[in-house]
Amino acid sequence: MTGGPVTGDPEADGPDRTGTGTGTGTPETGTSATRTDTPAAGPRADNTGTGTATTGTDTPAAPAESTAPAARGPRFLPRRPEGNQLHPVTPWRRAWAPLAGLLAFAAHDLDRAREWSEQLTAAWTALGLAVLLPVAAGYGFLSWWCTSYLVTDTELRIRTGLFFRRTAHIRLDRVQAVDISRPLPARIAGVAKLKLDVVGTEDKDELAYLGERQAVALRAELLARAAGIAPDAAPEAGEAPARELLRVPPRTLVVSVLLRGSVWGTLAALLLVPTLLWLATGSVWTVLATALPLAGGSWAASGGRVVREFDWTVAESPDGLRLDAGLLDRQHATVPPGRVQAVRITQPLLWRRRDWVRVEMEVAGTGSGTGDGVLVPVADWRQAAAVLARVLPGVDPDAALAAAGPVPRRARWCAPVVRRGYGHGVTPGVFVARQGLLTRRTTLVPHAKVQSVRFAQGPWERRHRLADVCVDLGAGGTARARLRDQDEALALLRAQADRSRTGRRSALPERWLTAPQAAAD
Numbered sequence: 251m252t253g254g255p256v257t258g259d260p261e262a263d264g265p266d267r268t269g270t271g272t273g274t275g276t277p278e279t280g281t282s283a284t285r286t287d288t289p290a291a292g293p294r295a296d297n298t299g300t301g302t303a304t305t306g307t308d309t310p311a312a313p314a315e316s317t318a319p320a321a322r323g324p325r326f327l328p329r330r331p332e333g334n335q336l337h338p339v340t341p342w343r344r345a346w347a348p349l350a351g352l353l354a355f356a357a358h359d360l361d362r363a364r365e366w367s368e369q370l371t372a373a374w375t376a377l378g379l380a381v382l383l384p385v386a387a388g389y390g391f392l393s394w395w396c397t398s399y400l401v402t403d404t405e406l407r408i409r410t411g412l413f414f415r416r417t418a419h420i421r422l423d424r425v426q427a428v429d430i431s432r433p434l435p436a437r438i439a440g441v442a443k444l445k446l447d448v449v450g451t452e453d454k455d456e457l458a459y460l461g462e463r464q465a466v467a468l469r470a471e472l473l474a475r476a477a478g479i480a481p482d483a484a485p486e487a488g489e490a491p492a493r494e495l496l497r498v499p500p501r502t503l504v505v506s507v508l509l510r511g512s513v514w515g516t517l518a519a520l521l522l523v524p525t526l527l528w529l530a531t532g533s534v535w536t537v538l539a540t541a542l543p544l545a546g547g548s549w550a551a552s553g554g555r556v557v558r559e560f561d562w563t564v565a566e567s568p569d570g571l572r573l574d575a576g577l578l579d580r581q582h583a584t585v586p587p588g589r590v591q592a593v594r595i596t597q598p599l600l601w602r603r604r605d606w607v608r609v610e611m612e613v614a615g616t617g618s619g620t621g622d623g624v625l626v627p628v629a630d631w632r633q634a635a636a637v638l639a640r641v642l643p644g645v646d647p648d649a650a651l652a653a654a655g656p657v658p659r660r661a662r663w664c665a666p667v668v669r670r671g672y673g674h675g676v677t678p679g680v681f682v683a684r685q686g687l688l689t690r691r692t693t694l695v696p697h698a699k700v701q702s703v704r705f706a707q708g709p710w711e712r713r714h715r716l717a718d719v720c721v722d723l724g725a726g727g728t729a730r731a732r733l734r735d736q737d738e739a740l741a742l743l744r745a746q747a748d749r750s751r752t753g754r755r756s757a758l759p760e761r762w763l764t765a766p767q768a769a770a771d
Contacts, residue, residue: 333398333409337441337459340397341390399457401471406446408457422476424449426589427570428469430582432462437580444468447586473569492565492572495640496626496633503559506608506628507552509600511688516548559627564637571640573625585625588757589613590641591725592695593625595634595651599688607634611641612725642696645679650694653677654684660714661733674719674731674742681721681746683729693729695721697753703746705739706730719743 356363392412400407406425408418427447436442441459448455460468507513524541527533560577571585596608609626625641626634635647653675661669673684673692681695701724707717717739719731734742 330395330398333400333407335398336394336457337461337464338394339439339441340459341387341394401468401475403475406472408455418455420446420448420455422472425472425476426586427584428472429454429584430465430469432576432580432582434578441465446472492567494563494565495571495637496562496564496629498559498562498627498629500556500560502606502628503556503562506601506606507555510551510598511600513548513552516544516551520544520548555627559624562627564626566640571625571637575627585611585641586613590696591699591723592693592727592729593638593641595638595692595694597690601628605631607631609634609638612723612727638694642679642694645677645694645696647694650675650677650680650682651692654682654692657733658716658735661716663714664711664716664733669733672732674734676742676746676749681729681731681749683721683731685730685732695723695729697746697749698757699724700746700750700753703743703750705743707736707739712736719746721746 389412393410396412396415397408397410399409405422406418406420408420410416410418425446425448427445429445429447431443431445432441433443436459439459440462442462442465444457444460444465445454446456457465457468520541523544524537527540528537531537557577558579559575562575563573565572565574569584573581573583573585575581591612594610594612596610597606601607606628607626607630608624608628610623611625612623626637629637638647639645654673655675657669657672657674661672665672668685668687671685671687671690673682675682679696681697681700682692683695684690684692700721702722704720704722705717706720711717711733715736716733717736719734719739719742721729721731723729731739731742
């Protein structure tokens with residue numbers, strides 16, 4: 251299955267997200283979710299099995315389903331699929347899309363847009379609105395009417411489609427994270443999105459929109475069922491308790507952004523480059539074409555980061571670490587227990603006096619939740635180390651940083667300046683790799699998460715008997731111990747392979763609601 255939004259829009263899946271008519275979701279195949287498509291030709295067209303699309307036949311329902319009875323509705327409406335319905339504001343979630351398309355077209359071709367606007371009379375405008383608005387409203391209502399979700403003992407079924415019925419089968423034992431997203435318009439309307447990370451998918455499946463209480467209750471039920479709690483008790487399990495570990499003050503966040511060199515670099519480029527272009531060309535369009543991308547980059551590095559990471563909170567619960575953040579769009583994400591493949595500790599030059607660090611993470615099989623893999627946007631080392639101890643159980647963060655030793659002196663012939671930032675070390679729990687001179691970046695990789703180890707040596711490094719040791723992660727990243735002595739690198743290669751095998755045998759189980767440190771302790 252290719253992950254993506256599964257919402258009330260019948261065309262949201264697109265041609266590349268539909269099934270071929272059959273699908274399997276058995277553990278033997280390793281498939282985490284399947285989709286079946288059936289034409290909405292008969293009153294039973296939406297009754298699909300768990301693996302094969304069928305029409306005109308009834309299939310027995312799975313036992314202990316969390317469902318609501320199918321609504322018959324007026325006779326002129328299509329049969330409503332069995333299950334729970336989305337919030338009534340769902341049809342309006344993309345109401346801005348036609349307007350955005352018109353504005354984008356007008357901005358792309360101003361002359362043609364001006365010509366068409368002059369030819370358009372008030373009568374034609376009124377007629378177009380009188381036809382298009384009811385059609386769009388009716389289509390949105392019918393798409394919402396034909397969308398439902400159903401929780402069974404083993405899977406979450408999402409039924410969508412007005413003309414072609416689609417059923418997504420998401421196995422609960424393959425769910426890695428269930429997050430709640432509340433964009434600003436959704437917060438005003440009192441609704442929320444539910445996002446699911448599933449093993450084997452690149453994107454997240456969505457249920458948009460649900461009432462806020464409904465989203466929280468469904469999230470708790472999905473996590474409880476995924477943890478193996480009895481189906482009868484799962485709906486009443488409720489949200490797992492959480493204990494706050496870290497909250498980033500707004501002042502600290504703003505100061506940390508101002509102390510980053512990239513912010514001032516993009517701001518200087520925004521002021522200097524358009525000015526020089528104006529003096530050289532005198533063309534307004536050239537200046538705008540250059541200034542707008544620079545302004546976007548400057549905003550993303552400064553104000554955009556403050557908006558995304560505002561009121562960042564890290565809390566510990568039995569289902570993992572919960573991350574809450576956002577000034578306008580509020581995001582509620584969960585770091586799945588045991589799924590963190592590596593953490594990266596970043597410390598810019600201007601942060602060192604305050605002993606501030608930024609912690610990012612690589613998570614396998616998921617979009618990493620809030621903030622594109624950010625675990626701690628900014629905090630002093632003592633607070634960040636306390637969070638790292640929860641993410642990497644049994645690892646001493648201070649000992650890991652101290653283990654990174656310098657490269658041999660002859661490495662100056664390969665990297666005269668940046669070699670001073672390189673370092674490598676090994677502790678009983680993690681592989682440590684450090685790089686960066688002005689902005690120091692240290693990567694910690696648990697031995698159990700190492701997928702492969704490689705020996706890399708270029709011709710210039712071979713001349714000076716130096717080599718790199720590359721550690722590949724399950725999330726697709728790589729940690730590299732640069733410019734090590736050749737004999738040391740070969741010994742490290744063999745030793746790291748042994749440590750990885752031993753670590754995988756003793757690794758903790760990756761199960762929901764089984765974290766060793768419960769929030770209730």
